[in-house]
Amino acid sequence: MQVLTVNLDDRSYPIYIGEQLLSQPGLIRQHIRGRQVCVVTNETVAPLYLDQLCAALDGYQVDSVTLPDGESHKTLDVWASIFDKLLSARHNRTTTLIALGGGVVGDMTGFAAACYQRGVDFIQIPTTLLSMVDSSVGGKTGVNHPLGKNMIGAFYQPLCVLADTSLLTTLPARELSAGIAEIVKYGLISDYEFFVWLENNMDQLLAGDMAALGYAVKRSCENKADVVAQDEREGGLRAILNLGHTFGHAIETAQGYGNWLHGEAVAAGMVMAADLSWRRGAISSEELARVIQLLQRAHLPVKAPADMTPEQFMELMGVDKKVLDGRLRLVLLESMGKAIVTSDIDPGMLQDTFEACKAN
Amino acid sequence: MQVLTVNLDDRSYPIYIGEQLLSQPGLIRQHIRGRQVCVVTNETVAPLYLDQLCAALDGYQVDSVTLPDGESHKTLDVWASIFDKLLSARHNRTTTLIALGGGVVGDMTGFAAACYQRGVDFIQIPTTLLSMVDSSVGGKTGVNHPLGKNMIGAFYQPLCVLADTSLLTTLPARELSAGIAEIVKYGLISDYEFFVWLENNMDQLLAGDMAALGYAVKRSCENKADVVAQDEREGGLRAILNLGHTFGHAIETAQGYGNWLHGEAVAAGMVMAADLSWRRGAISSEELARVIQLLQRAHLPVKAPADMTPEQFMELMGVDKKVLDGRLRLVLLESMGKAIVTSDIDPGMLQDTFEACKAN
CATH class of the missing domain: 1.20.1090.10 (Dehydroquinate synthase-like - alpha domain)
Structure with missing residues (x-):
């Protein structure tokens, strides 16, 4: 495993890069500050990796939201559904949101973390090569508007990124x-x-x-x-x-x-x-x-x-x-x-x- | 007129307090960096003060959004309508949002400014005594969710606040x-x-x-x-x-x-x-x-x-x-x-x- 630090003053964070990182629960758990976690993923990724991630989070209150897959669903309405889950499952300000998916999931989860109770913790587990090399770094989060891509969003940095190259074996x-x-x-x-x-x-x-x-x-x-x-x-x-x-x-x-x-x-x-x-x-x-x-x-x-x-x-x-x-x-x-x-x-x-x- | 500075490092800003401030266009205009302005107000305030504010903004591209009045409308859907206007009127990253209204208008406008193109400028003109002494300071913006008040939002500071006490003459x-x-x-x-x-x-x-x-x-x-x-x-x-x-x-x-x-x-x-x-x-x-x-x-x-x-x-x-x-x-x-x-x-x-x- 290699560790790269993104230097952004008090918002600096590590990117862990390597194989089988999801099998090392300590990597994620060390960054979770509260007792609650909400995993946001999509229909394609959930059947492949959601169980494995939840197992790594044993002992926390773990909830999950499975979004429809694809750029066409990167909307305010789909984004709002994340808050429905967080509030109905009574997540408080110390919760951690984990994005398990590609760029769309990462962008929407990061933006939800930026806004839930005015900002909660956020961890990214990119599952596509594009999201590993693009949205892992930079803190751009957001959703599309019918009149423009990424028009609504925030700059918001994750606590860490887990770039597990083993996840790429299932990538088309x-x-x-x-x-x-x-x-x-x-x-x-x-x-x-x-x-x-x-x-x-x-x-x-x-x-x-x-x-x-x-x-x-x-x-x-x-x-x-x-x-x-x-x-x-x-x-x-x-x-x-x-x-x-x-x-x-x-x-x-x-x-x-x-x-x-x-x-x-x-x-x-x-x-x-x-x-x-x-x-x-x-x-x-x-x-x-x-x-x-x-x-x-x-x-x-x-x-x-x-x-x-x-x-x-x-x-x-x-x-x-x-x-x-x-x-x-x-x-x-x-x-x-x-x-x-x-x-x-x-x-x-x-x-x-x-x-x-x-x-x- | 008195000027109070809210000290928050690089997000510090002045609060102008006095009578007839809306009649002094220079106060606002000195804080507008681009050529576009969008005033967000509500049905109650618009007939009283919108024309006066627009007159003070002569020369800019000025658009306005009039929201329904009241806490029950402080929702994601009403908030999203601000983006509809900004995008259909082609506001870019140098636009300035001006909140003309009470706490609900201020909270929703500030949150829209925080998120439009990941953050644009924001000026507050509170029209109620409560919003002059409460939401003028602190940077809390956001909307309600059916399951909780102010559950979705951001910390976002205005460029300045105009607390024009003359506006209180129409306050019930x-x-x-x-x-x-x-x-x-x-x-x-x-x-x-x-x-x-x-x-x-x-x-x-x-x-x-x-x-x-x-x-x-x-x-x-x-x-x-x-x-x-x-x-x-x-x-x-x-x-x-x-x-x-x-x-x-x-x-x-x-x-x-x-x-x-x-x-x-x-x-x-x-x-x-x-x-x-x-x-x-x-x-x-x-x-x-x-x-x-x-x-x-x-x-x-x-x-x-x-x-x-x-x-x-x-x-x-x-x-x-x-x-x-x-x-x-x-x-x-x-x-x-x-x-x-x-x-x-x-x-x-x-x-x-x-x-x-x-x-x-």
């Missing part, structure tokens, strides 16, 4: 790949050495090699923690974590949430960002090809949907193409392993990127 | 009295000199004398700010602000919310706390009589409802009377102007207080 291959997209992102934005490591170890990751997965999770969390420690509330630097996300969100919105996984849209979006970076002369054509090849090897899409026009992209990115100047900020590569945020974007180059990155 | 007499109950509380828990001032100035307060009201608001906020600065998140000391509230909540619950105003229930509850304090020997019978007389002069109830039995009180206070020891914590007086929190309560004395404080 497509979701493993989606998690790898975010891992590749860290290599691109801040860690070229890690990018090279990923080129050399992609086969092991896809095969579910525990040592490789553990290393990739740790190095990803380290990279994100470095950025977040410098900019907890997204004043500036933290924006580089959104490499590929502006294009990716446009794809997700156009296709309807759930048709493309978030990681898949980010993969295609990162190719678009890399393509535009190449057109600006920041990276070479060989480097662009390496980005594309690495994502392809992870079975991720590297083209935007064939039916998406440049006009649609611009509209979904919230920009009127006729008044581009200064209105669109994008995360691009300055070099392999270094990202920048810029609003100095050439409309012609952007147009060329849309054309070049569209599927046939 | 019964609500003015309810605000005075909380003012008397500050005298009892931490400021005997202020208690004496209230004995000497009660007639002026009830007559709506602006100078007297301004002084009472300022001194109340100072007292609360002192307590909150020492204990922002209610670790211990802050509990003394709940003098009379444990008994009072029981009365509110038994009678149904809205039948007794919060301040009325707190007044009767403070008499019960003072009565029990007298039985413990902490204050004299003359001092107890002065507490009762001052509240009576403010036209506040000083007896619990005739139909409430000791058993009902105990149940509503969450205590099984047979296992009282250590289970019930009450705020009592140690002397006039000094409160303590104790769980060392004699069941017989408590029983006597219930009997003595019941209306005939």
Whole structure:
């Protein structure tokens, strides 16, 4: 097991990374301050791991809430159902909420912990690769509104995160790949050495090699923690974590949430960002090809949907193409392993990127 | 105009107290950082003061949300309607929410500001005496759940509070009295000199004398700010602000919310706390009589409802009377102007207080 500390002054917390962590009850129990625990999970994860977690919590008052699975259920109404359970089971201010699931469960549980009686303890047990390397670090919690993703939420840090790579053995291959997209992102934005490591170890990751997965999770969390420690509330630097996300969100919105996984849209979006970076002369054509090849090897899409026009992209990115100047900020590569945020974007180059990155 | 600063490190903020503050647009405008403002108010206050506030905000994008009036509407659903407006009017992260109303409006607006895009700016313009002296200080925001009051919320501080005593000229007499109950509380828990001032100035307060009201608001906020600065998140000391509230909540619950105003229930509850304090020997019978007389002069109830039995009180206070020891914590007086929190309560004395404080 490895332990990584996310440094946020009095809100610092450890991420435990390794195999079979759920079989070590002491890891979690040392962080529980009261006598009550409420596990929040979803329909997919509950049959797989809820019993094992409850067994590890023997002796506490343990209640659980099983939410419907999927981004479409990340709503205020579903979130409110967590409070129904907490109050009907008389949980007090010393209770601990444990999120057992992917990003949706983590975001909703963290936001519920932030608001229940104005703030109770919170522990995260991510069950997807994406949530291990993304929502484990950063403290962003919240729910969607019909008019926008993650529009309602809070910054709220967990007491600890248990990234148990053994849980990934039940993860569908497509979701493993989606998690790898975010891992590749860290290599691109801040860690070229890690990018090279990923080129050399992609086969092991896809095969579910525990040592490789553990290393990739740790190095990803380290990279994100470095950025977040410098900019907890997204004043500036933290924006580089959104490499590929502006294009990716446009794809997700156009296709309807759930048709493309978030990681898949980010993969295609990162190719678009890399393509535009190449057109600006920041990276070479060989480097662009390496980005594309690495994502392809992870079975991720590297083209935007064939039916998406440049006009649609611009509209979904919230920009009127006729008044581009200064209105669109994008995360691009300055070099392999270094990202920048810029609003100095050439409309012609952007147009060329849309054309070049569209599927046939 | 007087300015009081609530000291909370980087969340410190000013409370402006005086007459005709709404006619001085610069006071508010200096605290607005973006170009968008959303005023949240209610059906009662909107016709009285919304136009005046909007005029003061000339030049900004100003939207408004008018909520139904009353504690029964302090729900997640009504709260969510604030986000509907913010998103449909495209408010971004630099927007400022302004609460124009009493405690319910302030609590819901503050909680919406805490959660919209994970936190936006927030200004409070309390329109009742109670909210000027209570929710202006402390940062407690939130909504009720069917199973408990204020169970969902956040600690979130405003950028400034405008306590415009001119707004109190439209306040119903019964609500003015309810605000005075909380003012008397500050005298009892931490400021005997202020208690004496209230004995000497009660007639002026009830007559709506602006100078007297301004002084009472300022001194109340100072007292609360002192307590909150020492204990922002209610670790211990802050509990003394709940003098009379444990008994009072029981009365509110038994009678149904809205039948007794919060301040009325707190007044009767403070008499019960003072009565029990007298039985413990902490204050004299003359001092107890002065507490009762001052509240009576403010036209506040000083007896619990005739139909409430000791058993009902105990149940509503969450205590099984047979296992009282250590289970019930009450705020009592140690002397006039000094409160303590104790769980060392004699069941017989408590029983006597219930009997003595019941209306005939």
